[in-house]
Amino acid sequence: MSMIAAFYGGKSILITGATGFLGKVLMEKLFRTSPDLKVIYVLVRPKQGQTLQQRVFQILDSKLFEKVKEVCPNVHEKIRAISADLNQNDFAISKEDMQELLSHTNIVFHCAATVRFDDHLRHAVQLNVTATQQLLLMASQMPKLEAFIHISTAFSNCNLKHIDEVVYPCPVEPKKIIDSMEWLDDAIIDEITPKLIGDQPNTYTYTKALGEVVVQQEGGNLNIAIIRPSIVGATWQEPFPGWVDNLNGPSGLIIAAGKGFLRSIRATPMAVADLIPADTVVNLTLAVGWYTAVHRPKSTLVYHCTSGNLNPCNWGKMGLQVLATFEKIPFERAFRRPNADFTTNNITTHYWNAVSHRAPAIIYDFYLRLTGRKPRMTKLMNRLLRTLSMVEYFINRSWEWSTYNTEMLMSALSPEDQRVFNFDVRQLNWLEYIENYVLGVKKYLLKEDMAGIPEAKQHLKRLRNIHYLFNTALFLIAWRLLIARSQVARNVWFFIVSFCYKFLSYFRASSTLNA
Numbered sequence: 001m002s003m004i005a006a007f008y009g010g011k012s013i014l015i016t017g018a019t020g021f022l023g024k025v026l027m028e029k030l031f032r033t034s035p036d037l038k039v040i041y042v043l044v045r046p047k048q049g050q051t052l053q054q055r056v057f058q059i060l061d062s063k064l065f066e067k068v069k070e071v072c073p074n075v076h077e078k079i080r081a082i083s084a085d086l087n088q089n090d091f092a093i094s095k096e097d098m099q100e101l102l103s104h105t106n107i108v109f110h111c112a113a114t115v116r117f118d119d120h121l122r123h124a125v126q127l128n129v130t131a132t133q134q135l136l137l138m139a140s141q142m143p144k145l146e147a148f149i150h151i152s153t154a155f156s157n158c159n160l161k162h163i164d165e166v167v168y169p170c171p172v173e174p175k176k177i178i179d180s181m182e183w184l185d186d187a188i189i190d191e192i193t194p195k196l197i198g199d200q201p202n203t204y205t206y207t208k209a210l211g212e213v214v215v216q217q218e219g220g221n222l223n224i225a226i227i228r229p230s231i232v233g234a235t236w237q238e239p240f241p242g243w244v245d246n247l248n249g250p251s252g253l254i255i256a257a258g259k260g261f262l263r264s265i266r267a268t269p270m271a272v273a274d275l276i277p278a279d280t281v282v283n284l285t286l287a288v289g290w291y292t293a294v295h296r297p298k299s300t301l302v303y304h305c306t307s308g309n310l311n312p313c314n315w316g317k318m319g320l321q322v323l324a325t326f327e328k329i330p331f332e333r334a335f336r337r338p339n340a341d342f343t344t345n346n347i348t349t350h351y352w353n354a355v356s357h358r359a360p361a362i363i364y365d366f367y368l369r370l371t372g373r374k375p376r377m378t379k380l381m382n383r384l385l386r387t388l389s390m391v392e393y394f395i396n397r398s399w400e401w402s403t404y405n406t407e408m409l410m411s412a413l414s415p416e417d418q419r420v421f422n423f424d425v426r427q428l429n430w431l432e433y434i435e436n437y438v439l440g441v442k443k444y445l446l447k448e449d450m451a452g453i454p455e456a457k458q459h460l461k462r463l464r465n466i467h468y469l470f471n472t473a474l475f476l477i478a479w480r481l482l483i484a485r486s487q488v489a490r491n492v493w494f495f496i497v498s499f500c501y502k503f504l505s506y507f508r509a510s511s512t513l514n515a
């Protein structure tokens with residue numbers, strides 16, 4: 001019997017960010033392993049013309065929850081969507097809902113965040129810092145609360161090379177930052193943002209670091225833990241391999257490479273690709289929730305959920321495996337044949353961006369215009385180049401994250417819990433994982449059918465022929481122009497032609513003699 005699964009039985013659990021990538025996998029695992037839990041409260045904002053209920057039911061009716069329905073047929077009754085916007089005061093939660101949350105909640109999992117690297121500092125502070133502060137205030141008024149689990153990121157201190165499982169102080173106190181956001185206007189915030197974030201790469205990592213300090217400073221007597229996942233990728237095993245539903249992290253770039261848009265990427269092949277599967281993060285999170293509530297550690301423990309120090313994989317190996325998988329499982333209607341490569345310096349990056357990214361986009365848009373259609377490739381390419389520039393920081397460096405607390409927790413679990421809530425990345429086979437990841441991107445993100453693979457392969461063959469034809473034509477035109485202008489080129493050309501002629505004549509004569 002799993003002690004962790006039993007622990008969540010009968011519990012009322014509050015999840016923020018439940019509609020996000022990690023939140024969905026967390027809910028799924030909770031329902032599947034503890035179908036006797038009392039209720040999961042999810043703080044949701046209405047979106048895209050859907051009511052809260054519609055948003056939540058759409059998630060429950062998705063493929064991800066197929067197994068849940070078998071073990072927990074009344075899952076729809078066990079989830080309670082609470083209208084909330086974390087950007088608003090008191091999250092704009094109604095009085096009745098607030099009362100219910102405060103009086104019943106046993107465990108809080110705080111996953112909501114803005115994960116955009118380029119978010120305006122005001123918005124990133126509001127969601128990643130102020131909302132965390134407000135949630136802690138709410139938690140302090142929950143008499144039945146047993147644990148508060150805060151999801152941060154392993155990159156919250158990525159300005160350091162070696163990162164321990166501790167909360168690092170920020171140069172400017174979070175309270176001062178929160179206060180200043182109230183009276184500074186957007187233009188001034190824009191101006192001071194680079195100074196404030198200092199050696200952090202973006203407002204995301206900066207505000208996640210501030211969020212951790214808030215958790216530590218304002219956690220009071222609560223049982224709190226912080227989890228720091230690295231780059232969260234598709235699921236490894238549960239509920240099935242390769243599940244992914246958004247473009248963050250590597251997923252969007254895998255699509256861009258598979259569709260042939262992404263041809264070159266500035267990355268250090270030997271740098272550690274610290275990916276961590278979403279189900280591994282969720283297993284650790286649930287184990288931490290149990291440990292924090294039952295063992296009540298004296299201080300706030302930080303858990304690194306990373307792969308680099310236990311089972312490292314580098315970007316070179318990952319990239320090659322992604323490309324190898326495209327051979328077996330190509331994406332449909334590719335723009336060009338997948339053939340991406342890494343560049344390691346600015347000059348080659350600029351060169352390949354011009355030749356392999358911008359030029360084909362301009363040519364294709366010209367063709368679209370000629371055929372009376374709306375040009376769109378240049379816009380798409382600009383967006384891709386912007387994304388590449390945002391992720392470059394993370395794929396050209398390696399970090400060392402210590403994992404003492406995570407390893408301590410692993411050894412504190414029973415063998416059954418180690419199996420059911422497995423977060424031991426040493427068991428992960430990267431090549432298999434990456435292949436499943438690419439397959440998952442195709443199935444769950446692109447919604448492509450496996451039956452279309454033969455046609456996709458045919459399409460790639462056609463693209464290869466077009467590529468050869470295009471290159472030959474380009475060569476002939478260039479050569480023709482050269483011959484017209486240079487006597488040396490003309491001499492070389494006549495030499496080659498007469499050599500070929502002589503060779504053919506000799507070949508024909510010798511084959512006539514032999515006959």
Ligand SMILES: CCCCCCCCCCCCCCCCCCCCCCCC(=O)SCCNC(=O)CCNC(=O)[C@H](O)C(C)(C)COP(=O)(O)OP(=O)(O)OC[C@H]1O[C@@H](n2cnc3c(N)ncnc32)[C@H](O)[C@@H]1OP(=O)(O)O
Binds near residue numbers: 386395
């Ligand atoms: C030797 C052989 C080599 C072969 C190479 C083979 C290639 C293999 C590919 C694998 C490469 C792997 C590289 C991985 C890099 C991963 C690094 C990630 C590092 C994370 C560190 C921190 C981890 C975390 O803690 S947080 C989670 C990560 N957060 C994110 O990933 C968010 C990043 N996204 C953003 O910040 C923004 O979306 C931004 C700035 C990238 C783009 O903003 P913009 O305003 O331009 O667009 P959006 O409004 O967001 O979207 C508009 C539009 O674009 C679509 N879109 C969004 N993101 C992506 C994307 N990443 N790729 C493609 N498309 C994307 C989005 O859906 C919208 O589409 P619409 O149709 O317009 O709705």
Ligand SMILES: NC(=O)C1=CN([C@@H]2O[C@H](COP(=O)(O)OP(=O)(O)OC[C@H]3O[C@@H](n4cnc5c(N)ncnc54)[C@H](OP(=O)(O)O)[C@@H]3O)[C@@H](O)[C@H]2O)C=CC1
Binds near residue numbers: 020113114248249
């Ligand atoms: N993905 C990754 O690679 C990594 C993620 N993390 C951390 O994990 C956590 C979850 O990330 P992930 O699931 O990937 O992120 P997603 O972007 O997929 O999900 C973010 C969630 O936050 C919710 N949210 C955002 N703004 C608001 C708001 N104003 N009010 C209410 N809810 C809001 C979103 O709701 P809605 O659906 O309405 O937009 C969504 O449910 C974050 O804390 C992130 O920092 C850490 C390391 C890596």
